[in-house]
Amino acid sequence: MNDLYMNNPLIHRDRRLGTSDSAWVRSFACEDLKPLIVCRGPIRKEAMDVFEEMGMTHFGILLSEKDSIVYANALAPELRQLTDSNRVHRVPDYTGASKEERVERIGQIIQIAKDNGYDSIFAGYGFMAEDEEFVAAIEKAGLNFIGPNSRTQADAGKKDEAKRTALQVGVSVTPGINNVTARTLVKKHGTRDKLKELITLHKLDVDANALDDETSLEDLADQILYASYDKGLDLYSIEELSAQVQVEVVAMFKEYPASRIRLKAIGGGGGKGQRILGASLLSLENPSEADIQEAAADTPTLVREVLNEVKANGIGDNKNVLVELNIEQTRHNEIQLLGNGEWCVSLGGRDCSLQMHEQKLLEISVTQEGLTEAIEKARNAGRTAEVKALESDLNVLRRMEEDSTKFGQAVGLDSASTFECIVDRDRYYFMEVNTRIQVEHRVSELCYSLKFTNPDDPNDFFIVESLVEAMALLARHKKKLPKPERILRFKAAAEARLNATDSSLSPHAGGMIRYWSSPIEGEIRDDQGICLVNPDTGMFMRYKVAGAYDSNIALLLTKGEDRLASYLHLSKVLGKTVLRGSDLATNLEFHYGLVNWFLGQNVMAKPTTRFVVPYLTLVGRLKEEAGRLDTLFAFIQMKKAYAKKMAALFPDDPKMAKEMSSILDRKGTLVTRPMDKLLEDPHLLSGWLSLNRNNFTMENGKVVWHDNPFVILADTYEYLNMTYDTAAPAADVIWDHDNELLQKGLRFYSTLSQRFNLGMHEFDTLSDLLTKEQPQDGFSVEEWGQIRSAHMGFEAGLELLGMLFLVAENVNFWDFKVEDNLEVTIPEELNDTDLQTQMRKVLVPPPATKADEIVAICGGMYYGQEAPGLPLFVSEGMHFEKGQALYIIEVMKMFNTVRATFSGTIDKIIMQGADGSIVQKGQPLFKVTPDEKFVEVNPEEIRLVKREQTTTYLKAVL
Template identity: 85%
Template sequence: MTDLYNNNPLIHRDRRLSASDSEWVRSFACEDLKPLIVCRGPIRKEAMDVFEEMGISHYGILLSEKDSIVYANALAPELRQLTDSNRVHRVPDYTGATKEERIERIGQIIQIAKDNGYDSIFAGYGFMAEDEEFVAAIENAGLSFMGPNSRTQADAGKKDEAKRTALQVGVSVTPGINNVTARTLVAKHPTREALLALVKSEGLDVDAKVLKDTKLSLEELADEILYASYAKGIDLYSIEELSAQVQVEVENMFREYPGSRIRLKAIGGGGGKGQRILGASLLSVKKPTNAQIKDAAAEAPGLVREVLNEVKANGVGDNKNVLIELNIEQTRHNEIQLLGNGEWCISMGGRDCSLQMHEQKLLEISVTQEGLAVAIEKAKNAGRKAEVKALESDLKVLKRMEEDAAKFGAAVGLDSASTFECIVDRDRYYFMEVNTRIQVEHRVSELCYSLKFTNPKDKNDFFIVESLVEAMALLVRHKKRLPKPERIPRFGAGAEARLNATDASLSPHAGGMIRYWSDPIVGEIRDDQGICLVNPDTGMFMRYKVAGAYDSNIALLLTKGEDRLDSYRKLSEVLGKTTLRGTDLATNLEFHYGLVNWFLGQNVMAKPTTRFVVPYLTLVGQLKEEANKLDTLFAFIQMKKAYAKKMAEQFPDDPKIAKEMSSILDRKGTLVTRPMDRLLADPHLLSGWLSTNRKNFTMENGKVVWHDNPFVILGDTYEYLNMSYDPAAPAADVIWSHDSDLLQKGLRFYTTLSEKFNLGLHEFDALSAILANEKPQGGFSAGEWLDIQSAHMGFEAGLELLGMLFIIAETVKFWDFKVEEDLEVTIPDHLNDPELQTRMKKVLVPPPATKADEIVAMCGGMYYGQEAPGMPPFVSEGMHFEKGQPLYIIEVMKMFNTVRATFSGTIDKIIMQGADGSIVQKGQPLFKVTPDEKFVEVNPEELEQIKRERTAAYLKAVL
């Protein structure tokens, strides 16, 4: 963790309340708290740091073999700080693979706590944080849980109960069904008599008053019976019966909400797990036929099994309830940070988490009433009326969400940190769920607000808390003694990017080795689980293997700012200055950098929906596909020929001029082409660059016309690519020294000239108009003016090539994906085409090399040949498969990915003969097949010819 103020690793602030002069403040000291940390990742390291800052010395951590022992070179980096082996405890894994193992693990953790003198357990945002059974067991053992109590977990943590509570306190919820298990039981036992007979035959412990209450509906009675069955550990319905009922309900919802998709959510899911969406084929159908509806709903049974498998709720006696909800298509995902002590509950502003993929959040931005008020005022002053109206709507919705969130928290007796998650649809919002734990992105709220706890008897007697982990410790230690705090604005805005182990298409990529990570820069807040802690003896970076047993997160990168624009600019700087190197290492660093700069080039107050990322990635894939067709070396050579021809025509009697121009171009070759090659090689970087330069040119009569100085933009491009000259850096990573000399000489020239004419460095149109005068300007002599014009022509020569990047954008209609004046994001329809999305995913990350008669693993992970235990295998030898048919499941970072055939053919042989759960490597052959159609490989010489023809066509638009 890097300190919020001085940005130096391992320099901690003093949070010890015992050091205060105030007796009242000292009474809230927590040094005697003895917590056991049973979570992993950045939150484990953060908790360690905060506890030490609070003076808590008797804390311990729990390590799973999956993140410390089994994987070579993946030793938990926190052990570099916590070297006392007596405070490090080990378990095979955190939760166990089955219900029986989970119960065993709960007992094991509690016993570890008791045996080692711990009095409380902190689960962070980890696996156990929202486990009602785990929390109840802790409480029954006489220990404290540093998080919401078991009653709150029951009323708010389970998605079905949370929706019922929300309805009871008047909070709007997403349309849907939250009791499909009760409906399944009623379908099987359709009368009250049948249900009562079931209670008797199974010997279920149901309250006699409930059984006699004739006012209860059959579904309400069924719910009570089901809870008794969970307590006894038996099933009253099969997964097949549940799946069939879900299919019926989905069909009915498709009829009720035509043109919509349906979301299935396991009640115990979280972090994107246990959720699936179906009905894509009906999105554009206003009046679907019964056949179309039945066909779309036929996916439901398989998806039900997937979500139950993913959250491990498929055991006997597990609560298998699945929410069936309308998928609000044009939505933003907002959430409200809550904190309570069981009597009071306060909100700490909101966060926009709409930028996500696979239900996994990627970029999280603060949303506060103060921040929106400032943005509204700025938009008013700029005369942007549509933006003002949009922001005022957001402010009203945020106020309602904060009020309802606090009301909900009080209703469930919230006594720790939690998050109230919502779907925002323009001027409306729907309650989605409550995360009864601290969130991964909690620091975004910490950056915006601190908490002031004041002595009720003396307003001048108070203490300030800036950490939610610290607040959770205070709550578990002092409970209802802690007075209701006042939230104090801290920084104007906060932003967080999740640095994940994913490839360029954002698919999980586990197993890479981090061998180098640049140091944090000023203004960077990095939570990295201690990976960046150097070897205490040598001061060298210690390599770290991204094991991938649990999730793909490597680090959380945060920044703060005066407003959102400032926080985005600082986040861009952090991402641009971050360098990660390793073996088989893939991260989403470039994706984040491109995305942040895309918004900087558009409007950071934009309102992207949860459907933003996939079409955006598709557009980036199109950039890559087009960029692959260009050859900068060929373009440079052809440009030199064009200049030679031009000079010969303009100065037929002076061949020296043509030679001089050729020499100038030769000196600038790598200066221009190296950053271009970098942008062409990485479409994420290209996307951000294009967006920030979108106003710097226009197309006139098929030609690129510059409105900013290409030479200045070239200098900015080197900065953007983090390629500025650094003699200590590898030469391949930065501008070469002779190119740097030329670049700086040109920038000094234009800086001096701009100052002379009282212009900004980017006011190129005005400068060009001045330099076009044959008569000397600015008091220069005729000879000086001629030298200035010649120097200008020399510096600008060859920079036309940069304009080819704009032609790429024009070709793929890059600019059609944009932020409108009302802050809504326009996504061109073609980018929502599933086939195009699939194809562009392969452009971004080409599939592993394979023979025409093989199907290989799409990535590394755990292989499953069937949908669930007891189900038939997806494929068998000799069977014919169709395009789109499931072939296998691969589990990566706790997410189950169903891999479907990209062509039709016949399975000749199943090469992968291992048991389900076997580890496979990316590119490992799984099946021998005979495709229905023969694949024809493209001749490399033909590809080269295509590149030259396309490059020549682009040159015509820039020369």
């Protein structure tokens, strides 16, 4: 299909539509559009590139002070590309810290646009892209907003209004309460007359039709509240709102036993402004009143947290919070939408279930064409359960696409948006609409392009492959654009979000990127320009990962003819990516392990949004168990075992034992270096184990190989990106003498496999042949003896690799699996919250501290109280209990409440700075006296435990 389009001279693919031979195509040129880009991150760089390619010569970017001032070396990397200082404009920050500052910032941005000749504003996928007040102000100022208009923002962008619209057009929604602020007002004032008195008292502009007796009290209260927001008034306090939310939470706990409740600020996005209550009730089918009240007790605290996080805690802010049933076994699917106010088209779906802290990590395309092909492949392979599961997905996708376009037309969608849903087996529930382009939009771009055709001439059309380009076209030409046809590009695409997080996926700010390997062939990397070299020297420039921003550093994308191909390519991209720096932590290894876990299982699997935390817990258990092994000790003990074995086999020929000892010595680092790397990083180990899960069995307590350990060793070097490379640091790749031995062995097995007409991995058959003393396939007795001897020499010592399988066996790694029906089975023990907390500490041990100190768990902004005006969490001389809140740390725009891991007394508050002060990981905050004395572990005891466990493992592999 792509070749057909590429070779058709009538198709205009150049983004400079003004250069087309077709007058109709030229009429959609955007060269005269003059946009100001008021966002940051990968989308700012992408917008710059697309606008340039569209022929726009007058576009500029907005910089926050945090781009260049607050965080040294966090200078916006895009400035290496946009060197005209007249097109770079600065503000203190993007949205302001309060409502007053936000209003001030909106005015400043509009004035910047007017003063510098910009006629439009592009806000990407930042918060301003969904700010109805911001968009309305832009429209009022006579500027174009490259995104959905203010009416769409109001009807679809606010989560409460979106749910009401969805109900009106017949779309299934998540059970819950969407008008808790109205209920708060009704509870406070009680009667219709008292509500009407508010209108008179505050001179509120309320529609007269809302005042008749047919309007419910809650609907009247809603009308009054919206009028109060326009006047900047608060008609209820946060305390009154929190109390009402708590009432609703208790009622929902009673209506839906053994469930959790989700609180969502209506203006949240990207995982911000959301909290979940009720973990303690999940295992209780008939909770008592006391159980329910205890589970709901944190509601007021969480309401404040979500409002703080989305900056909706000021006077006159709409503080509505959705109270929703948290559907536990759910997948997060979404549909890409595009409209012009009259028509609306969908561009397939994306599965975003793999997420943590409500933020997406790995996003996979879901297309009707891809599912149809996968169904056919599964049917041909006789996998009936998989066929049924995929057919269910295809039916749900078709319904979601149909309903999403219906919703888009209902709200007059005139740009790009995303229709977000939760999928529960063969049902789906509408969740919210993101009235902006999304971080993962390229996943859809890679699957579909848009064909705009002249209504008067079917041979006159142009193709658009960029959603940013489509948004610009819509902003410039609006309803003039005909409804496009979606054209398949690739059947599958995948995106991994490279985030500044540690091994437990907790935010890690402040690291310095000093080196980043170049993209490999077929890799699509959106890195906001970090990889742009210094334009003067051609050298890579250092980049500071600033904690004031979202944790995303880059987006890594691949595409393919099916999901397997996109996963395989993504695995290669992740494996070849090298990032180096100081105090730098990313989720690169997590992604590599996760992608390979699915490759080893089934890439069509249906993980739910609850997948990642138990998966991380399992990875933590891998690390804990791997830490009990000593590969050097194992190698020495193995040599001793071989010496005894050779002495028993050749009692009259001591040279045989010496020769075997020499062979093993030459293989020491060949075997132990990749093993050590896998044991040191449990994410890498998880992926490796999954890929090799069918290559062994346990028989009578022993590891039995079903694939050639030598070939697997070579594959392991490839998997770890340690293949021979003279240009790479020796510490990162296989060493010369080890590579020589490895290649020699591979040549041996390749030649032997070809002789027997076998594949390199058909080890069971080859092994059976080599056990025969009688020469096979025409080999002479002497040749056969040499072949068997060489085989023994190449395989000797590789038994140690089998210890990796024993690590997995000991933590029940294989019980976490994808079933035939594509559902993921998660062992119940991995859902234990105490174990999850414990394993997070195993993955990332707490910062070193004295027994009488509490230190900052990570870098970020410190807050000693829940909200301004509320009491401090701790004071000197107070006693605190395990689990009690001690402080809040804001990192990567997320507010994390840090709780005590033990009980004790606060002796002194060391952290005396004002709220919002920046702290570093490990910085002492409080001097304390723990209730229980800490006992240090003796290093000798650790060494003895490791040797004991290693000895036990050796018995199963030798």
